[in-house]
Amino acid sequence: xxQTPASCPLCTPSSEQVLWSDAQFRVVGVNDDQHPGxxxxxxxxxxxxxxxxxxxxxxxxxxxxxxxxxxxRQMLSPDKVNLASLGNQVPHVHWHIIxxxxxxxxxxxxxxxxxxRSPAETFALAGHTDRMARAEAFWKEIPGICxxxx
Amino acid sequence: xxQTPASCPLCTPSSEQVLWSDAQFRVVGVNDDQHPGxxxxxxxxxxxxxxxxxxxxxxxxxxxxxxxxxxxRQMLSPDKVNLASLGNQVPHVHWHIIxxxxxxxxxxxxxxxxxxRSPAETFALAGHTDRMARAEAFWKEIPGICxxxx
Numbered sequence: 001x002x003q004t005p006a007s008c009p010l011c012t013p014s015s016e017q018v019l020w021s022d023a024q025f026r027v028v029g030v031n032d033d034q035h036p037g038x039x040x041x042x043x044x045x046x047x048x049x050x051x052x053x054x055x056x057x058x059x060x061x062x063x064x065x066x067x068x069x070x071x072x073r074q075m076l077s078p079d080k081v082n083l084a085s086l087g088n089q090v091p092h093v094h095w096h097i098i099x100x101x102x103x104x105x106x107x108x109x110x111x112x113x114x115x116x117r118s119p120a121e122t123f124a125l126a127g128h129t130d131r132m133a134r135a136e137a138f139w140k141e142i143p144g145i146c147x148x149x150x
Numbered sequence: 151x152x153q154t155p156a157s158c159p160l161c162t163p164s165s166e167q168v169l170w171s172d173a174q175f176r177v178v179g180v181n182d183d184q185h186p187g188x189x190x191x192x193x194x195x196x197x198x199x200x201x202x203x204x205x206x207x208x209x210x211x212x213x214x215x216x217x218x219x220x221x222x223r224q225m226l227s228p229d230k231v232n233l234a235s236l237g238n239q240v241p242h243v244h245w246h247i248i249x250x251x252x253x254x255x256x257x258x259x260x261x262x263x264x265x266x267r268s269p270a271e272t273f274a275l276a277g278h279t280d281r282m283a284r285a286e287a288f289w290k291e292i293p294g295i296c297x298x299x300x
Contacts, residue, residue: 082238
């Protein structure tokens with residue numbers, strides 16, 4: 001279960017903005033102008049499904065997931081947070097932790113759906129610069145947030 | 151946090167196939183021919199985000215989530231399981247627990263994306279009838295699975 005196949009892009013990432021990591025998990029920042037502050041929580045072990053992780057690893061993972069969600073809400077005030085563990089393309093446990101705003105490209109649908117408006121409409125929003133700044137501050141707090149949860 | 155607004159379709163559902171429920175959570179079957187066995191785990195309390203739930207409710211919820219995922223894998227043998235808590239349309243905590251197959255309409259993309267093939271291609275598959283039968287058996291086991299986790 002802990003093999004690290006060379007073909008897995010989460011075992012051998014070509015480029016990642018790692019915000020925090022330890023032996024079991026890491027958190028990376030996702031550059032997505034529509035969803036500033038988007039992060040992924042990634043298992044260091046190469047397992048496909050959450051239920052492949054040990055009970056203790058699951059407990060830690062969910063504590064990190066909820067702790068990051070909570071901090072994201074406090075620091076970014078998104079309209080909603082989306083949590084998803086899909087892994088169809090990369091069967092290696094990773095969670096998408098996505099701040100959603102009512103004026104983002106896809107709201108109220110998932111970010112994998114057809115856009116509801118044009119990027120220009122979203123980028124022109126007065127609040128966008130503020131969101132980007134708060135997202136940057138949130139990412140800087142990730143190491144402290146994760147250490148406090150570990 | 152436990153208010154039950156009349157406008158919330160998860161507080162006052164018009165039709166649901168409830169497979170199991172208790173005071174904190176319920177599991178409903180989702181009729182989706184592309185993803186037989188699809189279920190939703192729903193909080194009985196009207197809260198928008200996972201981090202709004204008490205720590206003890208979170209612990210129970212994640213135990214149910216992983217337990218259902220594990221049973222789904224054993225009974226349906228899907229190619230992948232997708233877990234998602236979105237709630238953009240209905241901000242009341244509910245998890246989509248979705249069995250995915252490489253020949254389903256959307257694989258390897260999320261089920262909210264653009265279809266990759268036609269329903270006819272999927273429905274013609276030799277294994278589809280078997281999947282439907284196993285999904286029906288899985289749903290029948292949900293009460294026992296959830297009781298054992300409670």
